[in-house]
Amino acid sequence: MTKDAYSLADEAAAALRSAAGLDTFDVALVMGSGWVPAADAIGETVREIPFTDLPSFRAPAVAGHGGKIRVVRTSSGRHALIFLGRTHLYEGLGVDAVVHGVRTAAAAGVRTLVLTNAAGGLRPETQNVGDPVLISDHINLTGDNPITGTTFIDLTEVYSRRLRALVREIEPALAEGVYVAFRGPTYETPAEIRMLRTLGGDMVGMSTVLEGIAAREAGLEVLGISLVTNPGAGLSGEPLNHEEVLEVGRATAARMGVLLAKVVDRL
Ligand code: HPA
Numbered sequence: 001m002t003k004d005a006y007s008l009a010d011e012a013a014a015a016l017r018s019a020a021g022l023d024t025f026d027v028a029l030v031m032g033s034g035w036v037p038a039a040d041a042i043g044e045t046v047r048e049i050p051f052t053d054l055p056s057f058r059a060p061a062v063a064g065h066g067g068k069i070r071v072v073r074t075s076s077g078r079h080a081l082i083f084l085g086r087t088h089l090y091e092g093l094g095v096d097a098v099v100h101g102v103r104t105a106a107a108a109g110v111r112t113l114v115l116t117n118a119a120g121g122l123r124p125e126t127q128n129v130g131d132p133v134l135i136s137d138h139i140n141l142t143g144d145n146p147i148t149g150t151t152f153i154d155l156t157e158v159y160s161r162r163l164r165a166l167v168r169e170i171e172p173a174l175a176e177g178v179y180v181a182f183r184g185p186t187y188e189t190p191a192e193i194r195m196l197r198t199l200g201g202d203m204v205g206m207s208t209v210l211e212g213i214a215a216r217e218a219g220l221e222v223l224g225i226s227l228v229t230n231p232g233a234g235l236s237g238e239p240l241n242h243e244e245v246l247e248v249g250r251a252t253a254a255r256m257g258v259l260l261a262k263v264v265d266r267l
Contacts, residue, residue: 005096005146008056009103016081016108017194019049020071024109027267028081030101032117032207033242034227034249039071039082041257042264043072046079056100059062060212061091071100074266081105090185090204097145097224099214106218112163112267113215114260118245119179119203119226120188122196124235127228130252132259134167135159135224136176138209139201142183146214155202158212163223163267177202181209190234197232204232227252 017023031039051057059067069177070082083105087097102113115135121127136159147153152163168174180196182188184206188196196204203226213221229248230240249256 005100006103008102009107010056010105012057012100013053013107016049016069016104019053020047021081022071024076024079025071025081026106026110027114027264028102028105028110028114028116029264030082030083030086030116030187030211032086033245034229035240035256036084037117037250037253038257038260039070039084041254042080042082042261043074046073049074051085054104058087058093058097061088074261074264078264078267080264081108081110086207086211088185089144089183090206091098095144095146095210098210102211102214102220103218106215106220111220111221113222114263115208115211115222115224117179117205117208117226118229118249120193120230120232120240121228122180122193122201122204122232123177124231129228129230130248131224131228132174132256133203133228134164134174134176135179135203135208135226136164137178137182138202138212139178139199140209140213142181142210144183144210146210147217151217153213153217155213155216156221158216159224160221166266167223167259167263170266171259173255177226179205179208179224181205181207183231188233188242193232193234203228226254
């Protein structure tokens, strides 16, 4: 019999604890495209563990996704697991691979998860490139789900109201929005962007929602933050490209890093 995804996460968590030299961790952060440079501000690096040293992890396929877990001690003495990069559904490895990091973090004792991503902005009237936006809810258009069977998980509050309020104590003007995920890897068509605006979406990307669902299944409290790296296709007249996404991440890394460091210290 092949092992199920949850047992594989238990195995990876045991390997992670041993490689990190720690029994438990206070928080995990997943750094999406453009967010990797912000990781440096969160705390002092205790260890860096390549994904490929841990069972059932894959090296990320995408440029700008680092491919390791950094164990960090924050200024208040908390221990954070920072995932420098993630696996995306469009890589074709299946949904269990996409959420393996989240399940591993949960199995290693994490109770709070911060999911970051780069996103196209669907509301250029109010959003600027380089703005962080708190994810208030999501629309999952990936066509997939990390849960199979009769596990009916409540998704009324995937992204914790309490954590959003905590971030707003630090940055009161931060906007909130609904994140829509497609499978990718193509960017959207202008017609799809118009559809998503009508559906009530505020940001669009190719990640986060499946991890958010797996995290809620595991009982984690989730904070989601998008970095708006471009207006959605057709909204600006410019073609979209991944290099632009990474460039906005580099340009805003210091601000995002300070924000995340403050959030982690207040958890
Ligand atoms: N669409 C999908 N994913 C993205 C975008 C976008 O416009 N920008 C950054 N990631």
